[in-house]
Amino acid sequence: MSDAEPAPRGRATAEMVAERAKVSRVAVSRAFNPHTSLKPEKRELILKIAQELNYTPDRAARALVSGRTHLVGMIVPDVCSHWESQEIDALTTALQNEGFATLLFKTRTDYSMDEQLLAYMRGFNPDSVIAFVENVKPKTLARFLDRAVPIYVHYPLAGQDDESAGQPLHDRLNVLQRDGIEQAVALLQGFGAKRIAYLSGAEKSRANGSRERTLRQVMAERGLEPPMVARGDFSYEAAYQATIDLFRVGQGADAIFAANDVGAFGVMDALRHELGLRVPEDVKVIGFDDIAQSHWKSYNLTTVKFDLDERVRALVRLILRRLNAPDAPGFQETLNTRLVVRGTVG
Amino acid sequence: MSDAEPAPRGRATAEMVAERAKVSRVAVSRAFNPHTSLKPEKRELILKIAQELNYTPDRAARALVSGRTHLVGMIVPDVCSHWESQEIDALTTALQNEGFATLLFKTRTDYSMDEQLLAYMRGFNPDSVIAFVENVKPKTLARFLDRAVPIYVHYPLAGQDDESAGQPLHDRLNVLQRDGIEQAVALLQGFGAKRIAYLSGAEKSRANGSRERTLRQVMAERGLEPPMVARGDFSYEAAYQATIDLFRVGQGADAIFAANDVGAFGVMDALRHELGLRVPEDVKVIGFDDIAQSHWKSYNLTTVKFDLDERVRALVRLILRRLNAPDAPGFQETLNTRLVVRGTVG
DNA sequence: GGGCAGAATGAACACGTTTTCACTTTTCGT
DNA sequence: ACGAAAAGTGAAAACGTGTTCATTCTGCCC
Numbered sequence: 001m002s003d004a005e006p007a008p009r010g011r012a013t014a015e016m017v018a019e020r021a022k023v024s025r026v027a028v029s030r031a032f033n034p035h036t037s038l039k040p041e042k043r044e045l046i047l048k049i050a051q052e053l054n055y056t057p058d059r060a061a062r063a064l065v066s067g068r069t070h071l072v073g074m075i076v077p078d079v080c081s082h083w084e085s086q087e088i089d090a091l092t093t094a095l096q097n098e099g100f101a102t103l104l105f106k107t108r109t110d111y112s113m114d115e116q117l118l119a120y121m122r123g124f125n126p127d128s129v130i131a132f133v134e135n136v137k138p139k140t141l142a143r144f145l146d147r148a149v150p151i152y153v154h155y156p157l158a159g160q161d162d163e164s165a166g167q168p169l170h171d172r173l174n175v176l177q178r179d180g181i182e183q184a185v186a187l188l189q190g191f192g193a194k195r196i197a198y199l200s201g202a203e204k205s206r207a208n209g210s211r212e213r214t215l216r217q218v219m220a221e222r223g224l225e226p227p228m229v230a231r232g233d234f235s236y237e238a239a240y241q242a243t244i245d246l247f248r249v250g251q252g253a254d255a256i257f258a259a260n261d262v263g264a265f266g267v268m269d270a271l272r273h274e275l276g277l278r279v280p281e282d283v284k285v286i287g288f289d290d291i292a293q294s295h296w297k298s299y300n301l302t303t304v305k306f307d308l309d310e311r312v313r314a315l316v317r318l319i320l321r322r323l324n325a326p327d328a329p330g331f332q333e334t335l336n337t338r339l340v341v342r343g344t345v346g
Numbered sequence: 347m348s349d350a351e352p353a354p355r356g357r358a359t360a361e362m363v364a365e366r367a368k369v370s371r372v373a374v375s376r377a378f379n380p381h382t383s384l385k386p387e388k389r390e391l392i393l394k395i396a397q398e399l400n401y402t403p404d405r406a407a408r409a410l411v412s413g414r415t416h417l418v419g420m421i422v423p424d425v426c427s428h429w430e431s432q433e434i435d436a437l438t439t440a441l442q443n444e445g446f447a448t449l450l451f452k453t454r455t456d457y458s459m460d461e462q463l464l465a466y467m468r469g470f471n472p473d474s475v476i477a478f479v480e481n482v483k484p485k486t487l488a489r490f491l492d493r494a495v496p497i498y499v500h501y502p503l504a505g506q507d508d509e510s511a512g513q514p515l516h517d518r519l520n521v522l523q524r525d526g527i528e529q530a531v532a533l534l535q536g537f538g539a540k541r542i543a544y545l546s547g548a549e550k551s552r553a554n555g556s557r558e559r560t561l562r563q564v565m566a567e568r569g570l571e572p573p574m575v576a577r578g579d580f581s582y583e584a585a586y587q588a589t590i591d592l593f594r595v596g597q598g599a600d601a602i603f604a605a606n607d608v609g610a611f612g613v614m615d616a617l618r619h620e621l622g623l624r625v626p627e628d629v630k631v632i633g634f635d636d637i638a639q640s641h642w643k644s645y646n647l648t649t650v651k652f653d654l655d656e657r658v659r660a661l662v663r664l665i666l667r668r669l670n671a672p673d674a675p676g677f678q679e680t681l682n683t684r685l686v687v688r689g690t691v692g
Numbered sequence: 693g694g695g696c697a698g699a700a701t702g703a704a705c706a707c708g709t710t711t712t713c714a715c716t717t718t719t720c721g722t
Numbered sequence: 723a724c725g726a727a728a729a730g731t732g733a734a735a736a737c738g739t740g741t742t743c744a745t746t747c748t749g750c751c752c
Contacts, residue, residue, distance in 0.1 A: 013737095013738060013739090014738070014739070015738080023701090023702095024701070024702050024703090025702090025738090025739090026701075026702060026703085026740090026741090027700095027701075027702085028739095029738095029739065029740060029741090030700095030701095030740095033740080036740095036741095037698095037699060037700060037701095038699095038700070038701090039699085039700065039701095042700090056465070056468060056469045057469075057738080057739065057740095058410070058471065058737090058738050058739065059469055059470055059471055059739095060406045060407075060409035060410045060415065060471060060737085060738080060739090061406075061410050061707090061737070061738035061739035061740085062738080062739055062740075063406035063707095063739095064404070064406045064407050064410055064706095064707045064708065064709085064737090064738080064739070064740090065706070065707050065738090065739055065740045065741080066707090066739085066740065066741095067707085069406065070470075071449075078435065079425075079431050079432075079434050079435035079438065080428070080431045080432050080435050080638065082426070085425050085426045085431040086425075086426050088425050088450070089424065089425035089426050089452065092425065092450050092451070092452045093452050096451065096452060096463075096466070101449055101450070101451065101467075101470055102449070102450040102451075103417075103447055103448070103449060103450075104434070104438050104447070104448040104449075104450055105438070105442065105447065105448075106435065106438045106439050106442060119402070120442070121447075122402060123402045123403075123405055124405055124416075124417075124447055125404065125405055125406060236638075236639075236642060240643075265642065265644075266642075268644075269642060269643035269644050270643075272643070272644075273643040273644070274643070292426060292582075293582075296582060296611065296615060297586075297615035297616075297618070297619040297620070298611075298614075298615050298618075298619070298644040298645070299644070357708095359707095359708060359709090360708070360709070361708080369731095369732095370731075370732050370733085371708090371709090371732090372710085372711095372731075372732055372733085373730095373731075373732080374709095375708095375709065375710060375711090376710095376730095376731090379710080383728090383729055383730060383731090384729095384730070384731090385729085385730065385731095388730090403708080403709065403710095404707090404708050404709065405709095406707085406708080406709085407707070407708035407709035407710085407737090408708080408709055408710075409709090409737095410707090410708080410709070410710090410736095410737045410738065410739085411708090411709055411710045411711075411736070411737045412709085412710065412711095412737090413737085
């Protein structure tokens with residue numbers, strides 16, 4: 001490499017590459033856009049010189065003219081929450097392979113709406129948005145995103161699937177929770193559980209609402225009494241305290257269905273280390289998510305799983321399909337759940 | 347709100363706002379840049395109309411002319427890793443308050459270098475970069491980031507602090523691990539531990555290398571024999587297996603110092619559920635990080651902590667200082683560590 | 693060799709902002 | 723009330739790219 005003309009301070013521009021390769025600036029632009037027509041040897045030369053100069057087309061300029069930022073916005077209440085961190089991780093990898101980057105935003109942890117944050121995110125002009133904050137109404141989300149079509153994670157109830165059927169405005173990933181929950185209740189019933197309690201997640205979360213209602217429905221169908229409800233918020237600490245209250249103030253239970261795995265951990269630790277009860281002998285526990293920690297030996301949790309890889313692939317499909325057809329009606333993907341049996345039932 | 351002129355399809359532009367407010371397009375620009383001079387009532391009118399039209403200055407256009415994207419790149423091997431997810435979470439919140447957004451990239455989990463990823467990230471033109479991949483050489487990092495000055499997390503050894511002293515090219519956060527490790531060793535020694543083992547993290551990680559060497563140094567100074575080393579990679583699974591090997595194949599230990607908290611969990615679960623040993627009666631365990639899970643009752647881990655909030659504040663300071671003085675020499679911040687005593691020692 | 697299709701090329705424009713630079717208006721001290 | 727300083731204003735230039743369009747070049751067939 002002859003360093004006769006070292007790249008000047010700052011970023012190289014298409015102009016400089018063109019000058020050095022003795023071609024027009026347009027040719028440089030074409031060299032980086034595969035579908036354009038340019039003599040192969042010329043393209044090769046340009047790319048070589050571009051590499052020497054450490055040149056890459058400026059994304060800002062490119063975004064300005066093309067209207068595409070190649071950014072995917074994610075709104076998350078808590079990155080540390082295990083389930084979400086796993087999804088962010090897998091999604092980021094998948095999107096990276098498609099030429100996108102993850103743009104991360106944090107909202108309030110109580111799952112409430114935050115219009116200010118939406119406006120803030122809008123400023124960055126993401127091509128697509130995945131809202132982990134499920135209680136934002138689709139139309140509200142759409143109002144804040146002129147160009148990007150948000151992807152909405154939907155938890156339909158049985159018999160309610162077609163509530164807003166037809167062609168929704170937004171793209172949607174439907175997560176069918178019924179199968180997994182049904183398997184869970186059947187298993188508990190099989191082991192003779194009579195008094196089942198539900199440890200809830202954040203009250204404003206749609207995922208929680210849907211889980212609770214589906215559980216009620218399934219239990220009623222199987223002739224079980226409605227579950228007692230201990231109020232949590234998806235966190236370990238709240239679950240821990242709620243479990244203590246359930247047994248000290250309330251009437252206890254012989255099985256607890258937690259809205260998420262981390263909550264189930266809090267339940268188990270409260271049972272074992274605070275109430276002196278054994279799991280699964282005295283109380284059976286089932287979680288929801290199947291996060292990586294659920295197979296750790298201290299917990300070894302039986303839990304309802306939805307396949308993460310499948311979920312990520314579905315989301316990426318939604319994103320790409322939408323970008324190829326900006327004005328098409330809402331796309332949908334569907335995901336099922338199933339029970340993973342480990343050591344906390346019997 | 348009179349809907350006489352609803353915003354047309356797509357994004358509103360400064361031009362439209364100007365037209366409606368009967369001012370020049372330049373005035374609109376000024377209305378959004380606080381330090382410029384514009385008659386207050388005029389600014390107020392413009393902002394009001396901007397809100398009606400749902401207008402926000404386009405970041406791409408703004409970046410094109412100002413050279414600032416307000417993006418902070420983060421390179422992470424594993425978002426799920428508890429320590430990193432906590433740092434990402436806190437950093438994102440802090441940066442959001444300063445008008446920045448987090449741009450997330452994933453690299454290989456073995457902490458090895460990935461030039462391709464750096465080039466990819468470079469394309470997005472982040473204003474700053476925080477490298478969690480500690481083994482990338484500063485000069486390599488700098489070569490890939492023309493404009494952004496990377497922030498480097500450094501783990502100096504005692505007596506080696508001034509190895510590259512003076513004015514480093516890159517900004518640096520020094521994490522002094524010695525105090526915490528010293529307190530940990532002193533505590534173990536106080537409880538009569540004789541045969542201390544070290545469960546390592548990923549071999550290519552600088553954090554791990556520094557931890558191991560500092561531990562050796564401290565133990566030598568206190569007249570202890572060098573620690574046995576069990577090879578892990580920061581993961582629960584590797585720690586679990588390495589612990590079993592240490593006791594089944596190797597010679598065992600009466601205390602284990604893990605390179606991170608998650609590793610310590612793997613150690614504890616292997617000891618309790620696979621080897622039938624008690625913690626802390628038979629084997630004492632100490633971790634590193636003080637992640638949120640460390641106070642969960644199943645582990646209740648004694649661990650070396652560096653204050654996350656303090657760390658985040660230091661990083662944000664570094665970022666802002668650099669943006670205000672692009673050509674200044676390297677800035678530095680320093681962070682100390684200390685032991686948090688819980689139930690896994692005695 | 694002439695005609696012609698298709699590829700290759702470069703000039704000019706568009707994208708939406710910030711910044712600079714003259715110019716005009718207001719404010720303020722005396 | 724006068725001048726000077728300060729503040730307010732808009733036209734025009736820049737930022738680095740993609741795209742359109744008219745033009746030139748190449749290779750091919752008869």
